[in-house]
Amino acid sequence: MKLIKKSGTTATSSRPGILGRAIGRRAFLQGTGLAVGAAAVAGALPTTMVKKAKAARSIDPKAEIKRVKTVCTHCSVGCSTYAEVQNGVWIGQEPAFDSPINLGAHCAKGASLRNHGHSTRRTKYPMKLVNGRWQRISWEQAIEEIGDKLLKIREESGPDALWFAGSSKASNEGAYLQRKFAAFWGSNNCDHQARICHSTTVAGVANTWGYGAQTNSYNDINKSKCIVMCGSNAAEAHPVAMQMILRAKENGAKLVVMDPRFTRTAAHSDVYVRFRSGTDVALIWGILWHVLENGWEDKEYLRKRVFGFDKVREEVAKWTPERVEQVTGVPREGLYEVAKIMAENRPGTFVWCMGGTQHTIGSNYVRAYNCLQLALGNIGVEGGGANIFRGHDNVQGATDVGPNPDNLPGYYPLSEDGWRHWAAVWDVDFDWLAGRFDQNEYDDGKGGKVKPMFSPGITVSRWIDGVLEDKANIAQRDNIRAVMMWGHAPNSQTRGPEMKRAMEKLDLLVVIDPYPTVTAVLHDRKDNTYLLPAATQFEQSGSATASNRSLQWREKVIDPLYEHKTDGEIAYLLAKKLGFADQMFKNIKVVNNVPEPESVLREINRGAWSIGYTGQSPERLKAHMKHAGHFDVVSLKAQGGPLDGEYYGLPWPCYGTPELKHPGTHILYDTSKHVMEGGGNFRAAFGTEYNGESLLAEDSWSKGAEIQGGYPQFDHKLLKQLGWWDELTPEEKELAEGKSWTTDRSGGIIRVAMKHGCHPFGNAKARAFVWNFPDPVPVHREPLYTPRYDLVKDFPTYEDRKLFYRLPTRWRSVQARDYSKEFPLIHTSGRLVMFEGGGEETRSNPWLAELKQEMFVEINPADANDAGIKDGQWVWLEGPEGGRIKVKAWVTNRVGRGTVFTPFHFGGHFQGEDLLHKYPEGAAPYVRGDSTNTATTYGYDAVTMMQETKTTLCRVRPA
Amino acid sequence: MARMKFLCDVERCIECHACVTACKNEHEVPWGVNRRRVIVMDDGQPGEKAISVACMHCSDAPCAAVCPVDCFYQTADGIVLHDKDLCIGCGYCFYACPFGAPQYPQQTAFGVRGKMDKCTFCAGGPEEPHSEAELTKYGTNRIAEGKLPLCAEMCATKALLAGDGDVIANIYRKRVMRRGGRPQSWGWQAAYGQNV
Amino acid sequence: MTVKPISRLGAAFAFAVLLSACDMGVVVYEPGVYKGDPDPIASQQAAAERSDALADRAGSAFADR
Ligand code: SF4
Ligand code: SF4
Ligand code: SF4
DSSP: OOOOOOOSOOSOSOOOGGGGSOOOHHHHHHHHHHHHHHHHHHHHSOGGGGGGGOOOOOOOSSSOOEEEEEEOSSSTTOOEEEEEEETTEEEEEEEOTTOTTTTTOOOTTGGGGGGGGTOOOSOOSOEEEETTEEEEOOHHHHHHHHHHHHHHHHHHHOGGGEEEEOOTTSOHHHHHHHHHHHHHHTOOOEEOGGGGTTHHHHHHHHHHHSOSSOSSOTGGGGGOSEEEEESOOHHHHSTTHHHHHHHHHHTTOEEEEEOSBOOTTGGGOSEEEOOOTTOHHHHHHHHHHHHHHTTOSOHHHHHHHEESHHHHHHHHHTOOHHHHHHHHOOOHHHHHHHHHHHHHSOSEEEEEOHHHHSSTTHHHHHHHHHHHHHHTTOTTSTTOSEEEOOSSTTHHHHHHHSOOSSOBGGGBOSSHHHHHHHHHHHTOOHHHHHHTSOOSOEEOSSSSEEOGGGSOOOOTTTHHHHHHSOGGGSSSSSOOOEEEEESOOGGGSSOHHHHHHHHHHOSEEEEEESSOTGGGTSSOOOSSEEEEEBOOGGGSOEEEEOTTSOEEEEOOOOOOSSSOBOHHHHHHHHHHHHTOHHHHTTTSOEETTEEOHHHHHHHHHHHOGGGTBSSOOHHHHHHHHHTGGGBOTTTOBBOSSTTTTOBTTOOSOBOSOGGGOOOOOSSTTOTTSOGGGTOOOBOOOSOSEETTEEOBOSSOOOTTOSSOSOBOOOBHHHHHHTTOGGGSOHHHHHHHTTOBTTTOTTOHHHHHHHHTTOOTTOBBOEESSOTTSSSSSOOOOOOSSOSOGGGTTTSOOOOOEEEETTEEEOSHHHHTSOOTTTSOEEEEEEOOTTOOTTOHHHHTOHHHHTTOOSOEEEEOHHHHHHHTOOTTOEEEEEOTTSOEEEEEEEEOTTBOTTEEEEESOOOEEETTEEOGGGSOTTOSOSOOEEOGGGSOOOOBOTTTOOBOOSSEEEEEEEO | OOOEEEEEOTTTOOSOOHHHHHHHHHHTOOTTOOSSEEEEESTTSTTOEEEEEOOOOOTTOHHHHHOTTOOEEEOTTSOEEEOTTTOOOOOHHHHHOTTOOOBOOBOSTTOOBOOOBOOOTTBOOSSOTTOHHHHHHHOOBSGGGTOOOHHHHTOTTSOEEEEEHHHHHHHHHHHHHHHOSOOOOTTHHHHHSSOO | OOOOHHHHHHHHHHHHHHHHHHHHHOOOOOTTSOOSOOOTTOSHHHHHHHHHHHHHHHHHHHSOO
16 A cells, blocks of 8 residues: 555544434434434425434344235235344345345335335324324323214214225234224225225126136236236336336337336336327227137137126127227227237236226126126236236235125125124124124115115225215215325325315324324314324334235234334224123134234135135245245245245135135136135136026136036035035135035035035136116216317216215216316326325435425416416316316426326325424424325216226416 | 446436436445436437446546546556545546546535546545545445445346456347347447447 | 764664654655555455455355355
């Protein structure tokens, strides 16, 4: 070395604040409070203060570092990650290369999970509004007061006067307890995000072929030769799924993206089709027209495995290329090319997301997609499938076993049979349970009466109408008077201004959430409003079901920094106060008021036979996490090791008891495999014949089935008929007598059926014709707020209905008026990669918040010029129902002429006003903005009450 | 001897910013300072491409050539690092860098620049590895632990590769062979005087 | 010339002091050469020691398993 010394500098010139000290947990907490507090300012003030935003961390190189495996909570891909924890502090995050789902990868959200470990921007303590100001209270006081108020409301108005939103971000165990809580409280008035996410998918695909879930998986896309994405922007909504999609593309698969917006996913496509938002049925029939015209359909497959396809042919015949172009805007060649690619590249998969579900005819879209895939023989095969990417990390699980207003865990119906099944699992008396419900009878909307226990509750999309609608018009004893938002962002629902009014009318409003959420600030309430701090999924353990139906177990990473409690504990405390904890937790282990997740999962295992949530014991799931590296990335199958032959995460259905060792089902309805190896066929859920025509499969069965042809669902009678009854053990016989495979709590019927290679749910055809839907064959209907009012005549919407999920629901009377002149632009909405859902959580994470600091609207240069708008300028976006939002203009060709796009993750502003002052101190997200849904409008799906967020109208003008 | 390099596969990059937040997470880089950024070309148009950019750890680092206080050095495996105790925040390196990598936190109300901060290839700085001083000034030191940059290790699609130039070029070339087309090792010519 | 041992020691000491003074006070400026603290991980040896581990790591991180 030529020169060694330097003059004058001491080793550490600027070591800010607490970084120099050795830091214990408490000091760490204070330190981050200071430091991150400054980051908050950074967002609001000029950049001069920014330096102080450096957060604090101290790592002791000598002290032990614990590695905990958990799963990202920001979307349904289900990326595993390793958390490094030292002295109770989450100090590092390492990639989980062993997970076959993500191979260590993350998107922006997953790569910043560690912030959950020290974020102070949360509801820290129970709080209540006292004369319009937030005041800290104790948990005891909060539970006492909320409980007393609920009991009083129950007394006056019955149990249905409480409505609550549970959560797709709860674990399976938490979501299940939320549903159970509603049942024991005596109401079906609970719901969660799936309603406004994929409810139309679930209803559509379940009614077509059996189960309401993604048929294949992200991994299986590696085997696809053609990937069609319609209304899915995976690059932002499911980024790690793109890893598999781009790998498939590298292997030669064709990627087709169809979307009104040139998304960041479209940027990677081989073929991009831009069409008018709200016309998917016409678009799909347009493709199918070419398929049928050229004889590209799989005729053998249709004969063996599909019912009612001729009815679809009749409808499709009407959709000539000219007519399709007139409605969708896509010329003949465009769709011919798509049809040809799909026909020549099989197996092909079809992916859809919110763009295909959040419509007044969303369930028609879904079934049109299904019919196209069935025609090509793409369902039930590797590399094919309906790859429905779900939203939240556990929205699939919460749909399967969580708080749904229209069914019980495992999709058991709200019939007496369904209730009796669960009452038996819960080990409570059915009559006692029935006594918990309102004893009046409600109008069923079809001229009859229905007991509240058997009547689907009010949905999350419509709770505001349950509050605001005239009492005389709703089918329950009283209006909704109390609402609990138990892990739900209100700004993800449409009709913001009306929601504000609904919130103000309530007698009680409770937020149970790690964050205050928009529910804390949207309204001008003065009292009777509570915030209860809920723990995140990193502060508890439990299972979550990824989009592909794999269950993954999260270990607890850290204890909460403040007074956060798990969903399970909160359910327990409330139930105790309300007087039904002993019944509700009868067979669940509770330690210090905390229900043990393992014990809750075992109860789910004992009850959810119908969808095979029975084989996934906590022990098996934990083993899967531990040996994740043994699973093949494409087939998801373990190669050797202790789990040899099982599929990663035991994707449901994983039939029978855990001891039976069913491997889980990677590909649904796949006849090329034995049922004990995850094979299957379409479900016989709709009887054995319709109008004299058989619904059972013809000349098709899963490998090794002893019944070679179609057969109905298994029950005690069928078993006896087949002479297999005596293969049950005496104990099994006792529970199986008089039961079907879904209600036999011994699992014996399932065991014996599978032993003979048969599928417990029967072997039927998929239904292209769904006679129990308003449109048995999907038809196009113009959106309620359509820019093409000239087409309403030919494609009108539905008639209004007096009662639908307990509420009057309008279609025709909304469409009766033409708004397209005053509001000439289509307003559509969607996701950004850095935020999730209502965005409160992710906008409170500085590493994410920094990436997008302002709410904006994408507008085409032509429309911008027409309106006199420059890029980067503040504008008002106004909806036809009077809501308006103040946002930045982003002039771009990403949207076509006539369409504007807004992201739906913003909140904390209302019609231009920042609501910062309404948040509890220090708990507001760093980034706030007007919510899209302040400007969105009325409109609901006729099967599921899905809200319309993808096609409405607006106008934009300079602010 | 290994030679550390970055390579961003533009065909795979989906603009998801995981690389950006992974870096923030790993090193607790403050708000307003970005060691890594995602640059988009033809935003919203057919042909849209994104690329993730940080310090490329150039062979003949231009930043080092212009630094008036000579605070840059290069490790034997090619990582370009600097000593923040020497840095005077003059900003010359920013103008010299072809990738715009150097970042300066604003330090005072009058907008005087703070000491330069940039991507360290997750290799810390001239302090005892894993010491408090290193963590505070430069972030963690993954290289000393035998790990690679977290931005690349967490990349959503494995678009961003980091490690020995030969190893990652091999992985990349295999991909290009499979999908056809020509390799596009953006930035390699400028940083390393060669292409893949 | 006879020098007492003690003064010889003294001279050596004085010389040493001088030397060190020189070392402390004078900076020989050589442009373009790193002037900061040494980094323990920058050496040839350190780089060679970790190169295998880093190559393995690249395999597990980036190869499409
Ligand atoms: S949000 Fe989804 S894709 Fe992103 S890291 Fe989390 S699970 Fe993976
Ligand atoms: S190598 Fe490390 S320091 Fe550099 S951008 Fe990546 S994460 Fe940040
Ligand atoms: S993480 Fe990877 S895919 Fe995402 S922006 Fe960075 S380089 Fe691109």
